[in-house]
Structure formats: structure tokens, C-alpha cells
Amino acid sequence: FLGTNMAQRVATADGGNKKTSRVRVAVRLRPYMGKLDEKNEGLCVRGLDSQNLEIINWRNATETVKYHFDVFHGEQTTQQEVFLSSVKPVLPHILNGQNASVFAYGPTGAGKTHTMLGSSEQPGVIPRAVREVFKLVKAKDEGEGWEYSIGMSYLEIYNEKVLDLLSPGSQDLPIREDKDKNILIPGLTHTTISSFSDFDKHFIPASLNRTTASTKLNQRSSRSHAILLIKVVRTQRALSHRQQTGKLYLVDLAGSEDNRRTGNQGIRLKESGAINLSLFTLSKVVDSLNSATAVRVPYRDSKLTRLLQDSLGGSAHSVMITNIAPEYKYYFDTFTALNFAAKSKLIVNKPFTRETVAVPVLPVKRARDDHEAGGSDS
Ligand code: ADP
Numbered sequence: 432f433l434g435t436n437m438a439q440r441v442a443t444a445d446g447g448n449k450k451t452s453r454v455r456v457a458v459r460l461r462p463y464m465g466k467l468d469e470k471n472e473g474l475c476v477r478g479l480d481s482q483n484l485e486i487i488n489w490r491n492a493t494e495t496v497k498y499h500f501d502v503f504h505g506e507q508t509t510q511q512e513v514f515l516s517s518v519k520p521v522l523p524h525i526l527n528g529q530n531a532s533v534f535a536y537g538p539t540g541a542g543k544t545h546t547m548l549g550s551s552e553q554p555g556v557i558p559r560a561v562r563e564v565f566k567l568v569k570a571k572d573e574g575e576g577w578e579y580s581i582g583m584s585y586l587e588i589y590n591e592k593v594l595d596l597l598s599p600g601s602q603d604l605p606i607r608e609d610k611d612k613n614i615l616i617p618g619l620t621h622t623t624i625s626s627f628s629d630f631d632k633h634f635i636p637a638s639l640n641r642t643t644a645s646t647k648l649n650q651r652s653s654r655s656h657a658i659l660l661i662k663v664v665r666t667q668r669a670l671s672h673r674q675q676t677g678k679l680y681l682v683d684l685a686g687s688e689d690n691r692r693t694g695n696q697g698i699r700l701k702e703s704g705a706i707n708l709s710l711f712t713l714s715k716v717v718d719s720l721n722s723a724t725a726v727r728v729p730y731r732d733s734k735l736t737r738l739l740q741d742s743l744g745g746s747a748h749s750v751m752i753t754n755i756a757p758e759y760k761y762y763f764d765t766f767t768a769l770n771f772a773a774k775s776k777l778i779v780n781k782p783f784t785r786e787t788v789a790v791p792v793l794p795v796k797r798a799r800d801d802h803e804a805g806g807s808d809s
């Protein structure tokens with residue numbers, strides 16, 4: 432054993448008198464891309480089954496390291512399958528005043544934005560989740576006596592600054608906690624939305640702004656955390672007018688690669704340091720939440736974890752989708768990302784065979800995507 436990380440730890444940790452729930456960890460391997468494999472080295476990682484994968488052991492190429500997760504999504508997995516298995520099950524809770532968060536973690540180029548946003552042909556978690564929330568609200572029985580309202584905010588954490596993406600040019604916003612321990616951002620734009628197209632109308636220009644800016648500002652998108660908040664408020668029609676708020680955070684995290692290794696200097700080094708603070712703290716928070724022993728969860732150590740304090744762990748439902756790439760040029764970043772996400776790992780003493788090099792796989796993958804684009808959207 433290299434280490435058994437969290438293998439022995441149980442599903443619910445009792446941190447004093449408060450029940451905390453584990454963060455579910457899924458890994459998604461994107462398809463092999465020949466153009467990213469200049470030296471034609473093939474794959475260094477591959478899936479084994481629906482919970483396990485293996486990667487070549489750099490210390491000894493005759494060995495592989497095998498990792499175990501809650502879910503493993505192989506390179507053939509469709510957007511629809513990722514949504515159904517990792518995201519859809521948590522959505523009903525936000526109609527009942529509970530909170531949830533979904534993160535895409537992993538190195539730049541491994542598929543975080545593909546997973547969260549996707550494209551018009553292959554929509555990702557965000558459009559599917561928003562459609563599903565509207566569907567769930569419509570399906571609610573009038574007889575239960577609640578009225579529902581759906582709203583959105585969209586923000587970015589860049590260099591430990593909180594920026595409103597629905598109000599371009601806004602300044603760093605403060606994060607506060609109210610007397611009921613709800614986290615809020617005074618001054619953040621919150622827009623009521625009445626349909627999916629209403630959502631799109633606000634979301635698309637804001638995310639385009641972010642992508643366009645990114646090419647000008649040294650791939651800003653790979654160094655900032657993009658955070659979409661969908662809030663469902665329900666109010667009881669009866670006289671007490673009880674109100675419950677459920678929050679869903681959908682987060683495309685900054686790239687997990689260590690920018691220091693690539694020799695960045697000056698402002699860029701400072702930026703990556705700051706990003707590392709939020710990502711580094713997130714890893715400590717997830718580790719504490721998934722630990723069986725009662726430990727302090729260091730939410731307050733970064734902006735990202737402070738913002739997510741009421742929606743990550745505790746009574747919230749959280750899923751982390753770790754995106755990884757199979758080419759050798761990502762090897763060390765993949766290794767680091769897996770070590771963060773793994774429930775356990777094991778060294779297996781057998782050579783890594785390359786029989787699944789993607790040449791025969793890619794056409795099959797394309798055919799599947801075309802089929803998916805043909806309208807199996809939900
Ligand atoms: P990241 O956001 O992590 O930097 P991207 O989502 O931009 O990575 O993905 C990098 C490239 O790989 C993009 O061209 C994207 O379309 C492609 N890609 C990522 N994941 C998949 C996948 N599961 N299937 C097909 N293409 C993918």
C-alpha cells in the first residue's frame with residue numbers, strides 16, 4: 432500500500448453534535464487527443480470499472496497505481512450520464528430549503544468547462560441542472576401550499592477577490608454571515624428568472640464576457656473560480672407565510688496545475704499563489720469533511736471555502752467531479768489531482784499495457800456524440 436487515505440473512513444462523520452455529510456467524489460477521464468501527444472507516447476491512465484482507474488507509477492514504470500472513487504466516468508461517458516449519476520439526485524433537495532454544491536476540479540485542459548458548461552451540441556451540468564430545477568418546480572403539487580421563486584447570481588473569485596459577473600466592472604465584494612449562519616454577499620446581483628431561456632439570457636453574455644476576457648488576460652479563466660448560484664425560495668401560502676431557501680452552487684474551479692513549476696513570474700506567480708490558496712483550502716476542507724474524526728473544517732481560510740461554508744459539508748449535498756486527461760504531458764497534474772480526490776490507492780505490480788490507445792476508440796466516441804447532439808437532452 433502506498434497509503435489508504437480515506438478507505439477506512441465512514442460515510443457520516445460526527446463532528447460534535449452536528450451531522451456532517453461526506454463530499455462525493457467522482458472522476459471523469461476525457462478522451463485521448465492526439466494533438467496533445469506530440470511525442471506519441473499514448474495513454475498514461477485508464478479506467479478499470481465504474482469506481483476504479485489506474486495510472487503508471489512514475490517511480491517504477493513496471494507498476495501501476497490503482498485508485499478507488501465513489502464513481503469513475505470513463506472517456507466514453509456522455510454529458511447526460513455524468514448529469515444523471517452525479518448531479519440530478521441532489522436537485523430535489525434545493526426545493527426543500529437545503530443547499531448543494533457541484534464542483535469541477537482538475538488541471539487546465541482536462542475538461543472542467545466541458546463538464547460544467549459544455550457546448551450547444553453537448554450541454555453540460557449547468558444547463559441540464561437549471562432545466563431540471565424548473566421542471567421540478569413545475570411538477571410541484573399546488574395542494575402542498577408553497578409558492579416557488581427561482582433566482583440566479585454569477586460570480587468569479589479571482590486573486591482572492593469576489594467579482595460580480597452579472598454586473599461587469601464591479602469591485603471586490605465582501606462575504607458575510609447572518610445570525611442563522613447563512614452566507615451572503617451584500618451587493619451581489621441577484622436576478623429572478625422565470626424560465627430556462629430567461630436564465631440563458633443572463634448567463635450567456637456573462638460567461639462570454641469571461642471567456643473573451645480570458646484570452647486577453649493570460650487565460651484568466653484557468654486561474655479564476657466561476658461560481659453560478661441558483662437559489663430556490665419557497666413561501667407557504669397559509670398565513671404563517673413560512674419561507675425556505677435552497678441554494679445550488681455550480682462551480683468551474685481554477686486549474687489545479689501548479690503554475691510555479693512552469694516558471695511564471697511576477698504578477699502571474701502572485702495570481703497562481705492566490706488561486707492556490709482557495710484551491711488548497713478547498714482540498715483541506717474536503718479532507719476534513721471526509722474524515723471520520725472530528726476536526727476543525729478551515730472554511731474561513733479562503734474566499735472560496737468561506738462563500739461555500741453553508742453549502743459544502745454540514746447538511747449540504749456536495750459532489751466533486753475531478754476531471755483528468757489521459758496524455759503523458761498531464762501526468763504530474765493528473766497524479767496530484769488523483770491524490771487529492773482518491774478514497775484509497777494501491778500499487779499494483781504489473782506493466783501498464785497500451786492496448787487501449789485511442790485510435791480505434793475515437794470514431795466510436797464521435798458517433799456517440801452525434802447521437803447525443805441529436806436531441807437526447809434530458
Ligand atoms: P478545462 O476547462 O478543464 O481547461 P476544457 O473543458 O476546456 O478543459 O476541455 C479541454 C478540451 O477538451 C476542449 O476542447 C473540450 O471540448 C475537450 N473535452 C474535454 N472533455 C471532453 C469530453 N469528455 N469529451 C470530448 N471532448 C472533451
Ligand code: MG
Pocket residue numbers: 543544545652653
Ligand atoms: Mg475551463
